[in-house]
Amino acid sequence: MQRDELELNLPPAFEIGEKVRVRKLLKNDGTFPGKEVGQVLVNKGDIGYIASIGTYLQTSYIYAVHFLETGFVVGCMKKELESVEESHESNATHE
Numbered sequence: 704m705q706r707d708e709l710e711l712n713l714p715p716a717f718e719i720g721e722k723v724r725v726r727k728l729l730k731n732d733g734t735f736p737g738k739e740v741g742q743v744l745v746n747k748g749d750i751g752y753i754a755s756i757g758t759y760l761q762t763s764y765i766y767a768v769h770f771l772e773t774g775f776v777v778g779c780m781k782k783e784l785e786s787v788e789e790s791h792e793s794n795a796t797h798e
Contacts, residue, residue: 709761709762710762710763710764710781711758711761711762711763711764715756715764715766716764716781716784717753717756717766717781717784717786718753719753719754719755719756720752720753721752721753721786721788722750722751722752722786722787722788723750723751723752723753723766723768723779723784723785723786723787724748724749724750724784724785724786724787725745725746725747725748725749725751725768725779725783725784726747726782726783726784726785727747727783728743728745728746728747729743729744729745729777729779729783730742730743730744731743731744734778735775735777744773744775744777745768745770745773745775745777745779749770749772750770750771750787751768751769751770751771751777752768752769752771753766753767753768753769754767754768754769754776755767757778759780763780763781764780764781765778765779765780766778766779766780766781766784767779768784
């Protein structure tokens with residue numbers, strides 16, 4: 704996607720209920736209540752499920768991901784997530 708292209712012009716990359724993996728360490732940027740700014744919320748590789756889909760600045764989708772192990776629901780951008788099913792399917796084709 705180019706810088707001037709709006710992500711919202713495309714359908715969401717993930718669906719509600721989809722199992723996803725976090726691609727990087729996510730820390731509180733000040734928007735997660737009850738946790739200090741900079742505190743780790745999600746570790747790279749943690750698995751969660753898309754609970755809802757919202758928008759950010761009328762340009763991008765924000766995916767509310769529910770992490771069952773911690774109970775946290777964290778807002779993530781598309782670039783921070785990958786589908787677990789897609790990863791599993793691609794591994795199965797190479798066996």
